[in-house]
Amino acid sequence: MPTKDSARLDIRKTYKLYVGGAFPRSESGRSYVVNDAKGKFLANASLASRKDARDAVVAARKAFGGWSARTAYNRGQVLYRIAEVMEGRHDQFSAEVAAAEGLSVAKARPLVDAAIDRWVWYAGWADKLAQVVGSSNPVAGPYFDFSVPEATGVVALLAPQDSSLLGLTSVLAPAIVSGNTAVVVTSFERPIPAITLGEVMATSDVPGGVVNILTGSASEIGPWLASHLDVNAIDLCGVEDPDEARDLEAAAAENLKRVRRPAAEDWLESPGLSRLTQYLELKTVWHPIGV
Amino acid sequence: MSRFEYAPAPESRAIVDIKSSYGLFVNGAFVEATDGKPFKTVSPASEEVLAEVSEAGPADVDKAVRAARRAYEKVWGPMAGRDRAKYLFRIARLIQERSRELAVLESLDNGKPIRESRDVDLPLVAAHFFYYAGWADKLEYAGAGPDPRPLGVAAQVIPWNFPLMMLAWKIAPALAAGNTVVLKPAETTPLTALAFAEICQQADLPPGVVNIITGAGRTGQALVEHEGVDKVAFTGSTAVGRSIARSVAGTDKKVTLELGGKAANIVFEDAPIDQTVEGIVNGIFFNQGHVCCAGSRLLVQESVYDEVLARLKRRMSTLRVGDPLDKNTDIGAINSAEQLARIRELSQVGEDEGAERWSPECELPAQGFWFPPTVFTGVSQAHRIAREEIFGPVLSVLTFRTPAEAVEKANNTPFGLSAGVWTDKGSRILWMANQLRAGVVWANTFNRFDPSSPFGGYKESGYGREGGRHGLEAYLAH
Numbered sequence: 001m002p003t004k005d006s007a008r009l010d011i012r013k014t015y016k017l018y019v020g021g022a023f024p025r026s027e028s029g030r031s032y033v034v035n036d037a038k039g040k041f042l043a044n045a046s047l048a049s050r051k052d053a054r055d056a057v058v059a060a061r062k063a064f065g066g067w068s069a070r071t072a073y074n075r076g077q078v079l080y081r082i083a084e085v086m087e088g089r090h091d092q093f094s095a096e097v098a099a100a101e102g103l104s105v106a107k108a109r110p111l112v113d114a115a116i117d118r119w120v121w122y123a124g125w126a127d128k129l130a131q132v133v134g135s136s137n138p139v140a141g142p143y144f145d146f147s148v149p150e151a152t153g154v155v156a157l158l159a160p161q162d163s164s165l166l167g168l169t170s171v172l173a174p175a176i177v178s179g180n181t182a183v184v185v186t187s188f189e190r191p192i193p194a195i196t197l198g199e200v201m202a203t204s205d206v207p208g209g210v211v212n213i214l215t216g217s218a219s220e221i222g223p224w225l226a227s228h229l230d231v232n233a234i235d236l237c238g239v240e241d242p243d244e245a246r247d248l249e250a251a252a253a254e255n256l257k258r259v260r261r262p263a264a265e266d267w268l269e270s271p272g273l274s275r276l277t278q279y280l281e282l283k284t285v286w287h288p289i290g291v
Numbered sequence: 292m293s294r295f296e297y298a299p300a301p302e303s304r305a306i307v308d309i310k311s312s313y314g315l316f317v318n319g320a321f322v323e324a325t326d327g328k329p330f331k332t333v334s335p336a337s338e339e340v341l342a343e344v345s346e347a348g349p350a351d352v353d354k355a356v357r358a359a360r361r362a363y364e365k366v367w368g369p370m371a372g373r374d375r376a377k378y379l380f381r382i383a384r385l386i387q388e389r390s391r392e393l394a395v396l397e398s399l400d401n402g403k404p405i406r407e408s409r410d411v412d413l414p415l416v417a418a419h420f421f422y423y424a425g426w427a428d429k430l431e432y433a434g435a436g437p438d439p440r441p442l443g444v445a446a447q448v449i450p451w452n453f454p455l456m457m458l459a460w461k462i463a464p465a466l467a468a469g470n471t472v473v474l475k476p477a478e479t480t481p482l483t484a485l486a487f488a489e490i491c492q493q494a495d496l497p498p499g500v501v502n503i504i505t506g507a508g509r510t511g512q513a514l515v516e517h518e519g520v521d522k523v524a525f526t527g528s529t530a531v532g533r534s535i536a537r538s539v540a541g542t543d544k545k546v547t548l549e550l551g552g553k554a555a556n557i558v559f560e561d562a563p564i565d566q567t568v569e570g571i572v573n574g575i576f577f578n579q580g581h582v583c584c585a586g587s588r589l590l591v592q593e594s595v596y597d598e599v600l601a602r603l604k605r606r607m608s609t610l611r612v613g614d615p616l617d618k619n620t621d622i623g624a625i626n627s628a629e630q631l632a633r634i635r636e637l638s639q640v641g642e643d644e645g646a647e648r649w650s651p652e653c654e655l656p657a658q659g660f661w662f663p664p665t666v667f668t669g670v671s672q673a674h675r676i677a678r679e680e681i682f683g684p685v686l687s688v689l690t691f692r693t694p695a696e697a698v699e700k701a702n703n704t705p706f707g708l709s710a711g712v713w714t715d716k717g718s719r720i721l722w723m724a725n726q727l728r729a730g731v732v733w734a735n736t737f738n739r740f741d742p743s744s745p746f747g748g749y750k751e752s753g754y755g756r757e758g759g760r761h762g763l764e765a766y767l768a769h
Contacts, residue, residue, distance in 0.1 A: 073418060073743075076425065080380060117373060124376065124425020127743050131760050132432050144721045273432075289721040291694045 015045045015191070017052060017215060018198030020059030021208015027051050032216070034191060037102025045191050048214035050224045053183065056212035057230055060154040060181040063209030068151045068179030076126030079177055082204045083119040089200065090116070093165060093193060100164045100190035114268055115169040122173035125276060129178055133277060142289045149280040151179030152258060153232035156225040158218040161238050164190035166267045168197065171235050174275035176210055180233070183212045183225060187238065191215040219244060226251040233258035233279050237265070297611070300618040302405045307396045309482065312343040315351055315505060316488035318358035319498025326350045327506060332481055335402035336615050336624040336659040344481045347504035349513045352473070355502040356519040359444040359471040362499030367471050368441060372428035379424030379466060381494040386417040389490070393483055397455055398615040400482040402624030402660070403578055405616050415740055416459040419758075422742035423463035426763055430468065433760045436769035441469030442545055443521030445766065448511040449484075450527045451477035451626050452581040452682075458484055460757045461524050462501060463742075468766035470522065471500045475514055478507040479627045512538075520544060522766065526583075529680075529706075529751050547755025547765045549583065549747055551680040552708030555701035556586030556737065557723065559694075560594045562713035566735070568602045571686070574711055574737040576610060576664050579622055580684040581630070583752070584709035586737055588677060589688045590697050596690050600668065607664050608651040622684060625660040634662050634683035641667045641676035646687070672703055680706070694719065698726040707749030711737045730756070 015034075016023040025031075028049035034042045046052075067075070086093065090112055098108035130148055137145040155175045160167035164187050175182045186194035198213040214221060218238045226234055226248040234257050239245040245262050252259050260278050312329065314321040326348030331340045347355070367375070386393065393416075394408040403412070430439040445465045449457035454476055465472050476484035488503045504510060508531070515523045516538050525535050526549040539546055556574050558567050574586025591599050615623035625631040642648050646667040655661040662683055670677050670687040677687050691697040701710055710729040712720050720734040730748045733739060740746065745759040755765045 073421070076421065080421075120376065120380065121373070121428060124427075124429060126425075127422060128425060128429065128432070128760070131743065132434075287721060288718040289725060290718045291722050 012043070015043045015195045015215070017046050017048055018195070018201065018211070018213040019052065019056045020062070020212065021202065023198070023202075026216075027055070034189070036099040042099060042192060045195070045215040048185070048216035048221055050221065052214055053221045053224050054228070056183040056214055057154060057225070057228055059209040059212050060183050061230055063207055064151075064153055064181045067176070067181055067207055067210045070179070072127035072130070075177060075179065076123045078205050079119055079123035079126065079173065082200060082206065083116050083123065085200050085204045086116045086119065089196065092196060096193045096196060097165050100192055101162070111163075111166045115166040118166070118169050118271070119173055121271075122177045126177050129276060133273070133280065133282075137284070139286075144287045144289055145284065147282050147284040149178065149277075150283055152279050152281050153180060154230060155180045155182050155279050156228070156231050156234040157182055157184045158222055158234070158236055158238040159184055159186050159194065160265070160267075161187045161189065161240060163267045165193040165197065167237075167265070168194050170265075170267050170271060171237055171275065172211065174271070175235070175279050178276065178280055180279050181210045183231070184214065185218045185221050185225070185238065186213060186215050188217050222248055223251060226257070227254060229255045231257060233260075235260040235278075236262045238262075297619045301614065302395055302398075302616045302618055304395060304399065304616065306392045307399065309342050309396070313345065313481070313485050313505070315345050315347050315355070316485065316501075316503040317351070317355045318502065319492065319496075321488070324348065324351050327510070330478065330507070332400060332479060334399050334659070335479075335626050336656070338658055341400060342482065344485075344505045346506040347475075347510045351504060352510065352513040352517055355473045355504050356444060356446075356514070356517045358499035359473050359502055360519055362497060363441070363443055363471040366497045367466070367500045368469055370469075372430060372469070375466060375469065376424050376427035378494055378496055379420055379427060379463065382490060382496070383417050383420035383424055385490045385493055386413070386420060390414075390417065393455060393486060395616065396486060397483050398623070400480050401451060401454055402615050402626050404620040404623045405618055406620065407578060412453060412456050415742070416455050419456070419459040419742040420463045423467040423763075426464075426760070427467040430763065430767065433763045433767070435764050435767045439468070439767040439769050442766060442768055443470060444519060445470045445472045445522040445524060446514045446517065446520040447472055447474040447524045448515060448527065449474065449476055451480040452578060452583070454480040455483040455487065457526050458487060460526075464757070464762045465522075465524070465766045466500065468763055470766050473502045473504060473514060473520075475504050475506060475511050478505070481505040515539070522546070524755075524765065525549070532753055545765075547747075547757070548753035549755070549757060550751065550753040551706055552583045552585070552748065552752050553588055553678065553680055553704045553706045554584055554586045554709040554711065554729065555588045555590050555727075556711035557590045557697050557701060557713065558592060558595065558599055559712075559714035559716075559719065560592045561715045562595075562735075563715065564595065564598060564602060567713045568599065568606050570711065570713060570735070570737045571603055572606055572610070575686040576622055576684050577738050579625055579662070581626060581682055582738065583680075584731060584738065586709075586711050587681060587686060589686055590691050590700055591688060592697075593690045593692055600688065603666065604649065604651070607666065610651070610653075610664050612653050612661065612663060613656060622664060625662050625683060628660055630682065631660040631662060634681055634685060637676055637679060637681045638665060638685055641670070641674065641685075641687070644674045644676070646670045646674055646676060672700060678704065694723065698723065702726075702728045705751040708747075708752035709733065
């Protein structure tokens, strides 16, 4: 009997974490159901655990030396490459953002445009940051004195819960452009665009470990990152409960993490410099002048 | 000890496709010149004619300026910085993609060694566009006030020593800031600028934003004197720079000039000698010495003079002069017969005035324009070879005893583009940097360039800076 022509049955992707340049499942073996905005099943995402978070910090710390030692020009090129590769996946991102955020694809497209353009905007900052926030200081004495910004280290980012791609990009790009490495906890209910962004990272000359992406609950993993002594800064953007945010900020005080408090954000607005400078240290160097 | 000879290692010419003739690039298309005659561009290494190029006359200049004005008013001026950035990023990527082709073309038309066009010029060209692309949507952060605005149409005239790099230094910041440009490459090196015009087409850059017109001094003069021009940017000789400064007097044109130099390269007795000798060689023989910031006056502390000179001569004996496309060549061809005549003339003056001339034995090719690496010792500050820019592979050596004397001699020049300091002592580097009247001071290195680093001169080396955020200021009203 001849087979009847029918629509091809699609292959569905397994959604995993992105840690140290690889795509592992959660070590805990857990997953959770991700539905689209209308409640239709999309995927089982990995539910990252405390151990996954710690692994991600180790990977981020390992990548920090190399990434922060790259020339600013090179980091700019890599960020621009992210934008190039995202552009090629524009349709995929638009469909995923539409499903995640309950928008039509036509409404999702400008959000994807803005996310890609944001990578380009931050790419350009790589070799300009020091020129704008650094200085040469006219001290009253025979010394040459200058101040240069440097990356603070490993940054934990509790990504926004609502804006699954543009919001994520807006917190991630300013952290890594200056040489920090990042551990991201994605939106719990809208993690899929973030996982696809991980695939972009893996194919954009971003060294493994510079960006680590955990799907799961900020409430569950957040405290472990906030109290982790090898994390230098934390963005609490995705924490919606003020009490929880206060507890995380208090936990972060142990090793004096640089903390960014949650605040209302319009992700389509031009971002300004505050997220860039949030994760910078300033180093001032003195040197005598004389024959 | 026997010496290993180098086998020839030529870079293939097959990668470039040179047309027999080129028009002018005006309003996004190649057009015939209306009132000029064609002229030929030759390879200085072989005197072979590479292509015929159009000379733009006053009517062509006018067309180009009008095209730039229209593009400024209708498209480029009103365009969002974010979109200007995207065009510039495209151009940077296209240059990276076509980098080897452009390097070979540059070496053919200019005579510089492929090692330099490939490893220095082209990477810097792409980097320059990449850097300024990133500024296009960040102008309010550039330190030029809260409301930076473009100037309008920029007339840009560039020299033959770094043809594509000078184009990048001119066009990238101008476009990033929102200006449109009419650029005239040097008469002896028009080909990479014309290839760049093609790149603008590949990038879908709106017509009229970049216009490239070829020709000699008269074309350049007509361009900078055109009434429709808001900004003049010139790199070249101090004599021409002066005449441009005169010609814009009484107009509203904003001007930046990057002119000649006679840099002092100052060696103290505590400098690491081998590293210093490499720096001296790089300072004066890089690009055949066709470098406005070349370290053409070597000032050596007396206590180490004999040792530095002996090692310098030994190092010069290993320099390979010849085919620019050979990957082992250190020194290529002099760019033109005219420039060769000037180098010969000034070198003769050096001998006549009593300085001692030395060159290593080296065979020069029979065809083309060549000059061996040359050092003059026993040079005094009054000698013309210590005062005038030779713009060739000719080094004049003077001595000093104290740091104060080094400063006195280094600053004893109407120029002030660059200087070099070689010493192990950090505090002395900074003291010297404070005393030297020069726009760039290299310490324990020489001839370093980066798009983020401002470059330009004091005194008669011109005014304005290229590179860095200061390079944007030259193209902004604020």
